[in-house]
Amino acid sequence: MTAAVRAVGKTEAMPPGWTFPLSLERYDQRGELTDAECRALRELGPKALRRNRARGIPRRTATHWTALARLVEPLDTARAGLHHGDDTRFRRAGAHAAAIILQNCVDTSRSYWAWTTEDWAQLCGSSAEAFVAARELPTETTVRPFLLALAYLLGGFDDFQLLGTFNRLHLARFVFGAGIVEESMRQASAVLDQWGYRGAASGKHRLRGVFSQALLINRSPRLEDLDTAAFERLRAHPATGDHHGEMLYALQRAVAALGHCDPPVRTGHHAPGIEGTATAWAGWVEPWHDTSTLTPRVRAAVRTIMAKAGRWLVAEHPEITEPGQWTRQTCAAWVAAVDRMNVGDYVQRRDHLHARAGTPISPRTKAHNLMATRTFFRDCQEWEWIGRRFDPARALAVPRSVSALIGTNPRVIADEVWAKLLWAGLNLDQDHLPGNSADTYYPMELIRAITLTWLFSGLRSDELSRLRVGCVRWQHNGQSIAADSPDVLAEDAVCLLDVPVHKTGTAFTKPVDPLLGQAIEAWQALRPPQPTTLDRKTSEQVDMLFAVRAQPVAKNYINRTIIPALCAKAGVPSSDVRGNITSHRARSTIATQLYNAKEPMTLFELQAWLGHRTPTATQHYAKISPNTLSKAYTEAGYFARNVRTIEVLLDRDAVTSGAAAAGQPWQHYDLGHGWCSYSFFEQCQHRMACARCDFYTPKDSSKAQLLEASGNLQRMLASIPLTDDERAAVDDGHTAVTALLDRLADVPTPAGPTPRELGTPATVTLLPIVQVRPGKP
Template identity: 70%
Template structure:
């Protein structure tokens, strides 16, 4: 048995190894036999119930000893821990509790989801006992009962109709969140749908309609990926790349896990974009290397080639089947380093797939806990990086790394497309990916500037003011004093920005061609005051600026019968409707 424990990662110098030896001797004394062959399942159960065995050993070390004896083939697997056993339902009508237990034993949902639904439906039974004591079994439910349950959930607070009240001191009495209300209705809806489909109760209402989530509640629900700020994320990356054994918490016997495992888990969280459950369920051999589309043998030195691609095989997950994604070679090398140092572990049950598999992150015959990243890795990295464990968006959790990586890939200089990001994240539909592909404010500002919204709708033209005409009084007598530079000539109409012909001047009385001697003299005067005027453009004028000659011809044709500031129309002036005239020059824009 000592060899088995050492193979799992227990070292003889470790205190837990010595405690196992003490417990094994006590079990032999209780069983009155020094032979491991006599350590049957019944014998171990008698030892578990014996008052001669200390309570501490009964809770922890006996479970480890039982696992080792079971691995040798002398006994069956140890029983589930007490916390893994579903408690009996209390405060629920007996017929209702019996149906709930029957559903729990029949449903094919995963154990975690099935247990959660069991607790919720039991809460509905306690609500019945308090508000509708005449209803004691699911067959008595009607659509009216469904409406009352939906209304009760909408007004329910945390702690009402619950069996376990541990941990409710701070949250008790607060209204249920919209997502919790929707989850309760989903559990109730599933329970009644299954009971009707299995013909356990008559079909008196449609659960999908009668127990639907109200629109007012559904409108408040939506994914909220909380991206970590770039500055904080950069510090966490630095801390993860420089992890040291002293950065992580220890117990009496040192680090809880080997440093190779800790480093691999840390880099997986920082670089893979996986959920915590997916990280904990990775299998051995999940790293593959390819070069030019061909696999690289595991013992080849080409793994270190700069252009080698590292691929990570992700098992069946929350929303889909297994898939493969490219990752940074740095992560691949860290995982391989842990695989080289990983003690041989027994196969363990993957609850999601029902398979006996070799988990990558396993030690001492136990799989890495899903909560290890939140409870150990993130606090340690934050402490090393000198950043708080929470920001304005809440606590830094394992899932926020997934949101941050997705957002950075979507906003990179050469960004991933939405469908590429969907494949990398393993989403079943692009709608789910959209919640992660958040456009950063900097990217949005750059796109807004590149779109040229202001420049597209407003053109700046140069205005010349003849100060001699103003000071001499000629302007007061009607002489031109303000000239709008149209590029191909000048317009002397005071309200030129309001003239419909400003983009295709019809050479009215206010128009001064630049080629004339008057235009040359005007430009040569030393005392001209130059200003800029912003002119808003209509859709036709904007098309003339953007699209060129074809749009200008259409503009000329539309304006042929519109009067100019002088009164005459272009047709009356005699300018052909298809005349080719240059548009306004956009000053400081570099455009025509």
């Protein structure tokens, strides 16, 4: 126990020797009414009963009241033991309650000693309004609490679920006294307040009603009497509904911290029994489930799949009822059945399938079914429950046609959407949380710390929820420093986050953004002292960082609350083309951004930061982003490498006058050192090493100068595809040009003769490389 809890235990103790205020053993509890009792009740009637009972203790000399002494005396004693003020209104309400009980004895022809729970519930009414409406004489609502108290004391009535909504704290004060009830509640509330149950001492908190009902059902106001067995009875009691379970759990933790009972143990929902299979098959599956060391979730999944296999056996192979009867042929038939299986086949419940029923199961589901079957048979063989008739790894392997359809798909969130979520997380406040409640279940500092941890740490949800107190450390130049060290600027400090044992490896440390460290330390400064919690992976009692009210934050809190709030604040949908935005998608997004940064992490650095056991797992996350890939593609110059753009001059006069049809050149290609008027220039093999043919006009000639000075020319660009030799000439320079000239020495030019026949040295000037202009011809 913590020091604060021990201090609570030293407060004012309960009055010693408290006992129940009414001893019923000394009364005559016969269920039948005597003739004298019946006659007295009938002759008095409802009005006389109310009038005389309102005076307090009746005159014992009256004939009618003397006949009713067996019934009246316990009522008077019970009324006298109730704790209420001296106001006349209270005395009158108590007398009316006693009169109602006596009148009901006439109506039922039985004494109240013989009444059942239903009789008392009907008399008290299902609500205060129903109680008043059922009375023939005018009755105030203040009478009902007295009637409930008398039913509790005389009839042992505690089936409060039959009475609707009523003030259980008021009833507990009536029966036990306000002082002793408040002292018990104060001790429990002090422990819960310390753990972060804000407002536990306030009348608005549900704890007061649950606590009062627990005292009433246990028939004692003392915390010492709420032992482990008492809490077991409380949980089994019909008045303890599902909505009381969480508060009853918290109450038991507080009473256990004070040393009066054992701590509560959370029990998961028990899976329903296996139906639809052979009895012998279920008799094998259940022992495997109880023996396997896999996690409860995985064991439950394998149990479900093997129950499905048992139903398949009943339908297709009824002669096989035990795992030891499976052969290689049975495995092949099961693999084929899984490959053709639809949603809803061989299941025990179908109410949750809806529109999915009848659709083929996904390839990943097929693989999971076969993996579960392999696990089951492998364990049965390893434990020597059955003989080794086949190898599960081979006989129940996933078919290649199925495995080829399965691939890793880290669903990265788009950069613009992720940027908006980051902004929303940095500016999150209470107004953006679901319900816009000013009094959220978790403190706002805890919510901010969880949000920034999700946005900046790249942790799995299980790792995040299991972070421990003190998981943030600060360093500068390899030396540990305090977060608020005046010698180191905030931007120069390195924040290190200690990650606990996780899915694939042991604990490790990673650097994170200082904003994350500051948010965690802000929460640690305000975090209420909490009892240690069992780490389900390491079986250690540890101080969970994200814990309040003696409970760690649930793993699904991020998906259920944080992400919807961030999406609403950022104005982005909670899903995209890749599915819903979930907690694990942040891990994929951060890893991808680190891998595609301007100064990216290497694969091995990213592996260490993510905590992966092997680089293979990291490769699933290290995806090249479309922006990075586009930039690399553009810089590679694929189109520009294969196509060059040159300038072309069109002589419009030659075209319009008809001279072009007579053979006059009208199209001139700019070769840099001259012009080529060959119409099929793109097909000419000499265009990169132009010979002095009739179609060529040097730029330094008078003809070329007249051509450029003409005002009827239209300039345009033309894309010319390059052959391999021409591309080498452009890219590699003089050596490739020389080789190209030698190869073309005997190739005819557009004018007819070859370069060798022209007898003119083949002078070469490379075409200018002009940037490709998309959309231009």
